[in-house]
Amino acid sequence: METESGISSRKWRFKGNEISMRSSALTVRSALNMLMGNLDPNDQRPSIQLGHGDPSAFPSFRTAPEAEIAICDALLSAEYNGYSPNIGRLHARKAVAEHLSHDLPYKLSPDDVFLTSGCTHAIEIILDVLACPSANILLPKPCYPYYEARAIASNIQFRYFDLLPERDWEVDLGAVEALADQTTVAMIITNPGNPCGNVYKFEHLKKVAETARKLGILVISDEVYYHLTFGSNPFVPMGVFGSIAPVITLGSISKRWVVPGWRLGWIVTNDPNNLLKKYGIVDSIIGFLNVSAEPTSFIQGALTQIFEKTKVDFFTKINDLLRENADFCFSKIKEIPGMTCPSKPEGALFAMVRLNLSVLENIEDDVDFCLKLAKEESVIVLPGATLGVKNWIRVTFAIEPSSLHDGINRIKVFCENHSKK
Numbered sequence: 569m570e571t572e573s574g575i576s577s578r579k580w581r582f583k584g585n586e587i588s589m590r591s592s593a594l595t596v597r598s599a600l601n602m603l604m605g606n607l608d609p610n611d612q613r614p615s616i617q618l619g620h621g622d623p624s625a626f627p628s629f630r631t632a633p634e635a636e637i638a639i640c641d642a643l644l645s646a647e648y649n650g651y652s653p654n655i656g657r658l659h660a661r662k663a664v665a666e667h668l669s670h671d672l673p674y675k676l677s678p679d680d681v682f683l684t685s686g687c688t689h690a691i692e693i694i695l696d697v698l699a700c701p702s703a704n705i706l707l708p709k710p711c712y713p714y715y716e717a718r719a720i721a722s723n724i725q726f727r728y729f730d731l732l733p734e735r736d737w738e739v740d741l742g743a744v745e746a747l748a749d750q751t752t753v754a755m756i757i758t759n760p761g762n763p764c765g766n767v768y769k770f771e772h773l774k775k776v777a778e779t780a781r782k783l784g785i786l787v788i789s790d791e792v793y794y795h796l797t798f799g800s801n802p803f804v805p806m807g808v809f810g811s812i813a814p815v816i817t818l819g820s821i822s823k824r825w826v827v828p829g830w831r832l833g834w835i836v837t838n839d840p841n842n843l844l845k846k847y848g849i850v851d852s853i854i855g856f857l858n859v860s861a862e863p864t865s866f867i868q869g870a871l872t873q874i875f876e877k878t879k880v881d882f883f884t885k886i887n888d889l890l891r892e893n894a895d896f897c898f899s900k901i902k903e904i905p906g907m908t909c910p911s912k913p914e915g916a917l918f919a920m921v922r923l924n925l926s927v928l929e930n931i932e933d934d935v936d937f938c939l940k941l942a943k944e945e946s947v948i949v950l951p952g953a954t955l956g957v958k959n960w961i962r963v964t965f966a967i968e969p970s971s972l973h974d975g976i977n978r979i980k981v982f983c984e985n986h987s988k989k
């Protein structure tokens with residue numbers, strides 16, 4: 569028998585795949601953990617979290633009681649203790665098809681719907697599907713960072729096009745045309761937007777579809793914030809334009825029902841011309857789902873009831889709260905030296921704020937701003953570096969209003985303390 573020290577000094581052949589390190593360093597969680605590590609333990613005040621995207625812990629954001637009851641009913645029925653098909657149970661796929669068809673000029677079929685463990689899993693699957701050798705996808709900048717993290721993990725190349733802050737974060741379609749070439753297969757948009765809080769107009773989405781058609785690429789529309797809108801533009805699903813260019817919609821119940829821990833999402837093909845079948849995309853989605861784990865069965869079992877029984881009041885209450893918080897944020901930020909918010913958020917949970925470092929003292933860049941804000945005022949916001957843009961920050965306004973007021977006031981004090989005299 570070899571001794572213990574003999575075993576540890578022996579050369580072993582295995583080693584962890586380092587791609588995971590590059591990939592996971594890019595996520596929101598990793599940035600927030602770094603900032604949390606910079607909080608001052610001697611500050612007696614509670615820290616204020618304006619960096620996250622999960623308001624479920626706040627009393628004002630508790631999910632609808634009908635949704636909780638639906639889960640209990642499904643669980644107690646004893647019908648959901650077994651495995652589900654990898655693409656999801658038929659009745660649950662039918663429920664999603666009917667639910668999303670309300671907003672479309674045509675009817676989705678359950679065959680257009682594939683269930684996933686949240687929208688995160690939907691992104692993972694779709695990037696795997698598109699990751700043919702030498703293929704590339706076009707990502708918006710700023711971008712929800714999971715796309716880049718996952719693209720690296722899935723080994724698909726990516727290029728960035730700009731969103732235009734002075735035009736309510738519309739896609740720079742000229743840049744999309746300039747970036748795309750023979751190897752480009754898809755472009756990604758998020759609407760309502762994370763991190764920008766944009767809600768795109770019908771006309772703009774139509775132009776996105778026309779550009780995709782011209783380039784021969786498909787549109788992936790991340791609509792995880794569907795119907796979380798509180799401005800003048802209503803939510804228009806990209807699927808409305810599925811006959812101009814094929815559209816794949818990604819979504820989940822995570823944000824609209826404020827239950828991201830329930831892990832129920834979907835991939836939906838909006839493609840009246842059946843191009844996604846013809847080009848093997850549908851088979852590839854099914855193929856990758858067949859080598860992945862399906863979402864929890866009793867969440868699938870509860871889905872019909874969740875969609876049918878949740879009262880309109882619940883959605884109205886959440887959107888009213890988000891509107892009030894977004895208005896507060898937007899008007900207060902105007903008074904803070906060194907900060908501007910070029911476009912008022914109209915959807916989702918976030919405002920993008922530009923930093924003007926020339927009027928602030930002792931701040932190097934957005935990351936330095938966030939680190940010092942954590943240390944001096946115990947407030948966490950997300951640095952633009954995590955979203956691909958320098959000297960911006962993302963402020964989440966989906967928290968209790970009293971904490972939001974406290975947090976924004978502390979940011980104001982911080983910027984005043986750092987103002988050039």
Ligand SMILES: *Cc1c(COP(=O)(O)O)cnc(C)c1O
Nearest residue numbers: 686687688712762792820822828
């Ligand atoms: C939160 C979020 C997701 C992930 O959604 P889950 O359903 O919680 O996995 C995907 N895309 C965007 C833009 C998000 O903000």
